[in-house]
Amino acid sequence: MTGWEDVRAEVLRRIRARDWAPGALIPGEEALAVEFGVARATVNRALRDLAEAGLLERRRKAGTRVALLPVRRATLEIPVIRQEVEARGQRHSFRLLAMADAVPPVPVASQLGWGPGLAKLYLETLHLANGKPYAHETRWLEPAVLPDPPPDFSGVSANEWLVTHVAYATGDIAFSAEAADARCAEVLGVAPGAALFVTERTTFSAQGAITFVRLVHAPGYRLHTLV
Template sequence: MISGWEDIRAEVLRRIRVRDWPPGALIPTEEDLAAEFGVARATVNRALRELAGAGVLERRRKAGTRVAALPVRKATLDIPVIRQEVEARGQVHGFRLLERVEGVPPVPVTSRMGLAPGTRILWLETLHLADGRPFVHEGRWLNPAVLPVPLPDFAAVSANEWLVAHVAYATGDIAFAAEGAGPREAAVLGVAEGTALFITERMTWTAEAPITYVRLAHAPGYRLQTMV
């Protein structure tokens, strides 16, 4: 017996998968489906809206709902705090603050952060450990102009966790790439120079000003995984 929007979502997905409704096909209207399943239109709407959000359906007013021809798979990733990530593997998290200085970031960073050239901001370099072994090398530029004072001792509290607890973040973007280890990363992570490393880059903003730019270089073997 079908009832509830999750049942309807499952049934619609089943019909798409067994090709009752092949890619590109127009499916019945919400009203028709509601009548067929014996539920209210709002319930069908909820189910179809979810499937459209997942990229399985394409909906347009008046035009109707059709099965996505080239399903742009929308994968959702959980980007946890590093400590949680390590602990989720059953390992013990630790970190060492390697450097804390003020300076002028390189041009690509200033431009991406939208800072005036020559602005001096805070640089933190941290090595995260899992069970005592190098896990991630973190390089972070922090804009002190938007931070509450006093700043903590970043050797005792991870910058990431202090920020989420004390700064009103707004938006950001994340990028992933693969790069060969530079001399500094190689030395800190204990790998040969040029070793392929998984890189995560994050920019965070308040409504107006940049908060922080982070570059994470993950130790070899790191994988970012998703379920679709």
């Protein structure tokens, strides 16, 4: 075996073949590393992935067991909106509508663990598909994750730059249907009060919060993911 994906595949095979029955304690990382001829870190990465998928239960000092009732956990990769639009056969462009250092609203600061009154970077972006509004993006961003000098967000969207440059460890995502407020109605070209699909997402690195983003999608947007 050469990588964690190979280890993952073999462990998954054993689970599905009932070589390791539901609830069974599987060999430790060190024993598996010796058996598979890989580093212990490689085994750890494979088991962690299966635990995140709900197939294994890992507890400190208690070892790793096959889940009694495996839970399928949906995973959603953060999309690059440009690629999402281009996959629809359309041309993507965007406009940076606003960029400023400002104090985020209390609910946002609380959700991200930011102290009260601390200024963060605020960005407002309109994404377009074939020149028509596709999504209205408002974002609060931790400036510490940016290099010096920071990226030119008028030339590359914050969405694309963050996905390709900043690794995240955990996150949270929520979906809702909401009535268009005056600003969304203006930039998306819809009637105030129109029902729109909204995505709100927070992401964190091991060091702390990265960003909170709110995407309000133009009418006709369709979310598709695999389970």
